[in-house]
Amino acid sequence: MTADILDGKAFALGLRGMVAQQTAQLKARHGLVPGLTVVIVGDDPASQIYVRNKGKVAAEMGFLSDTIRLAEDTSQERLLDVIHGLNNDPAVHGILVQLPVPAQIDEGAVILAIDPNKDVDGLHPINAGRLSSGQNAMVPCTPLGCSMLLADRFGAGGMAGKRAVMVGRSNLVGKPMAQLLLAEHCTVTIAHSRTRDLPVLCAEADILVAAIGRAEMLGGDCIKPGAVVIDVGMNRLELDDGKARLCGDVNFDQAKEIAAAITPVPGGVGPMTIACLMVNTVTAACWAGGIDGAMAN
């Protein structure tokens, strides 16, 4: 038996279609145009690509989309000024500062400066706290995308009582994902670099989410037969012939023979992340407009 492939690319396309549709409705019914502004500091080539892509998708959604490009040597004070301006701009519903920022800028100060209700990356501590305490929150895009794939697989209430193991405990993925799994009434274990007997632990998981950042670290011995596996990893594996290929944190070829369902890399979680940024922007616009039409949460 081979696992079902959880096609994040297709799911994300559908999700983007729904966002575009809801955006059109918000315009028609409420005169509200979701606005997303991305701020990038410096010239990191990978960041430039990400930012361009976000702007492109936002425009496709029908958003008012803007990108603010600041020089590599921008001071923290200047960046905070820009953020405060966006906080006060009623046309801007979502603010995303592309990370990492150059060394002269304190990332924590940047995150704290963003209005939590416009924090479409979900990184402000108050959003982490809202999520933890069961209130409406901006949820970081990657775990939100993972939870949508899981909700689609399991259906309403279908995760209750399942054993979930979250490998990784970052503020961006592991911790919010654990909260989302807990909200679905999973029994949730958070594992990390200090965890002992990781394969044994993982092999108990009905739902295994890997966000480690190490190529194919979780082999077939980590997979429970019939598990649903969500692979957040996106690693570059150098091959003997000098070429390279992208892979996840899970050994896909081994896992797919054991799991019931698994996300591929690429084409699994990755495409969900940017789609969920669009979802969060619509949610933020609905909050700002006092409209009970948030797609997520």
Added chain:
Amino acid sequence: MTADILDGKAFALGLRGMVAQQTAQLKARHGLVPGLTVVIVGDDPASQIYVRNKGKVAAEMGFLSDTIRLAEDTSQERLLDVIHGLNNDPAVHGILVQLPVPAQIDEGAVILAIDPNKDVDGLHPINAGRLSSGQNAMVPCTPLGCSMLLADRFGAGGMAGKRAVMVGRSNLVGKPMAQLLLAEHCTVTIAHSRTRDLPVLCAEADILVAAIGRAEMLGGDCIKPGAVVIDVGMNRLELDDGKARLCGDVNFDQAKEIAAAITPVPGGVGPMTIACLMVNTVTAACWAGGIDGAMAN
């Protein structure tokens, strides 16, 4: 072999002594007197006792201690006015609104109204978020007390890699306790009412924390030999002879034959909670005074 008894009563007394000492130093060196104001709405007899006790201990610490008593029919608006006044009072470093509040008042609105830096109960979502993302936070008193007992037992770094199972997922105890265990690098599982095979799961725990609220629900079959058991429960068990006794969520008599160490009920976690309220008040006073002398966090 019988388990070591983790004597929370004795530990809390020592902690209170340290708080009193630090309070004296803050006065002498900085002219700073930690101020704790407790607000109680209505006449619930149990709440009255708790509030009286908190005021008494605060006075013993040398704090500027105040209790504001509001009538049962106080409006939410009036209570929020009182809270805003305390937020703006520089002599007040800690604000505690005794819960529950009467039905006409929204508990969530009360929690959100308290200045997070004066939120000595640690219930504001931003404090939950700060704790989750590893920043300085006001940590709810009960989990803070549990983590101090564990830190005392295991020593610095001694919990890293241990399997910890937190039974209960309340915002007041379970969720923040899970974060504290994670910060100590435990592999943390959060179990709850929807968890399947709870005894098997608990019996894997090197550190077992129970905050369920059901008398002696966890029996000897839930205890791993050599585990350290923290029992947050405080239940009234009616006896056949018409009398009653207090007991925890763990069957103490069974567990003490298997565990390496266990908190008794009463005399375990309970006394730590009020002592940690005093710790939090000193921490809040240090934050307000810009003094790097917080005892906890």
